[in-house]
Amino acid sequence: MTQKISIQKTRNPKARPDQKKLGFGQHFTDHMFIMDYSREKGWYDPRIVPYGPLELDPATMVFHYGQAIFEGLKAYRTEDGRINLFRPEMNMKRVNNSNERMSIPQFDEAFGVEAIKALVSMDRDWIPTEPGTSLYIRPFIIATDPFLGVRSSNTFKFMIILSPSGAYYPSGINPVKIMIENEYVRAVRGGTGFAKTPANYAISLKAQELAHDKGYVQVLWLDGVERKYIEEVGSMNVFFKIGDEVVTPELNGSILPGITRDSCIHLIRHWGVKVTERKLSAQELFDAHAAGKLTEAFGTGTAAVISPIGELNWDDKVITVAGGKIGDLSAKLYETITGIQRGSVKDEFKWITEVK
Numbered sequence: 001m002t003q004k005i006s007i008q009k010t011r012n013p014k015a016r017p018d019q020k021k022l023g024f025g026q027h028f029t030d031h032m033f034i035m036d037y038s039r040e041k042g043w044y045d046p047r048i049v050p051y052g053p054l055e056l057d058p059a060t061m062v063f064h065y066g067q068a069i070f071e072g073l074k075a076y077r078t079e080d081g082r083i084n085l086f087r088p089e090m091n092m093k094r095v096n097n098s099n100e101r102m103s104i105p106q107f108d109e110a111f112g113v114e115a116i117k118a119l120v121s122m123d124r125d126w127i128p129t130e131p132g133t134s135l136y137i138r139p140f141i142i143a144t145d146p147f148l149g150v151r152s153s154n155t156f157k158f159m160i161i162l163s164p165s166g167a168y169y170p171s172g173i174n175p176v177k178i179m180i181e182n183e184y185v186r187a188v189r190g191g192t193g194f195a196k197t198p199a200n201y202a203i204s205l206k207a208q209e210l211a212h213d214k215g216y217v218q219v220l221w222l223d224g225v226e227r228k229y230i231e232e233v234g235s236m237n238v239f240f241k242i243g244d245e246v247v248t249p250e251l252n253g254s255i256l257p258g259i260t261r262d263s264c265i266h267l268i269r270h271w272g273v274k275v276t277e278r279k280l281s282a283q284e285l286f287d288a289h290a291a292g293k294l295t296e297a298f299g300t301g302t303a304a305v306i307s308p309i310g311e312l313n314w315d316d317k318v319i320t321v322a323g324g325k326i327g328d329l330s331a332k333l334y335e336t337i338t339g340i341q342r343g344s345v346k347d348e349f350k351w352i353t354e355v356k
């Protein structure tokens, strides 16, 4: 399916936001990408149009039953002015894994990457250039039948919007405080934990609010069945350095398979350090800390890349990791991945796709 993308340029380009005050997800570029799906036509009519509101029937299925998926990646400006995407084919592959779980029809992955490139290229002037800034890319799919019966929709929209975003760490990397969640769960095996679907987020907000009230940035989820094993943090996967081993929870169906997670596993192995994907209980983690073996803890995700965990609270037992500072491995991962993304570190693994 190589389809031609039709283009309708805006006649009213917006004023550019102040690059020093971008924040995250608040500003949107001049254009968006849309493609429709029907059972008869498959995915059709790919188009880039001026950014603006959608007109949707109030009965549109996504509003009622949440049949939707999304993705998140970034475009980076290199110092010499090129535009880099980081492993976009992995995001498009994950679209189809999420689609499969959510009864959404499969999408042409290669065409999805082409659509991202076409839209980013069109709005290239919107990519900020200040250190640490980027253009956040949000592809998503929604169910669009106007119908209140419970079944899979027969029509969908695939869309991509772009948002210039500020540096995640404007004043240097600072470790975060995380609370292990004992009451609420995010996902169970057989559910939707591995899919990037809005439902997973809707049900996570309550626990996050309660953790915020106690002064914690995010919650660390435990498995939904035994509530013993560590799964992931908010919108990040987690890694722990215990003695000579780096441990990250195995992909068991209830954890989101992060692309940053995969990249970290790759790099750590490449550096000759042992990484194990396995079950890890909160008890083992706290025991390792008591034995002086827990030397680093960090989250991984597209937004922050690496987010060191400085403090963990489990049932009001509080431990500090790496003296509340960023560990050596965390720092090396951060420098390497952001360096590859921004073109200052050699792209040994062919992770970069350039936008022309």
Ligand SMILES: *Cc1c(COP(=O)(O)O)cnc(C)c1O
Binding pocket: 072, 196, 232, 233, 234, 235, 236, 237, 256, 257, 258, 259, 260, 261, 300, 301, 302, 303
């Ligand atoms: C997107 C996401 C991640 C991180 O994935 P990346 O591909 O590394 O950005 C981790 N956990 C959840 C729940 C997510 O939605």
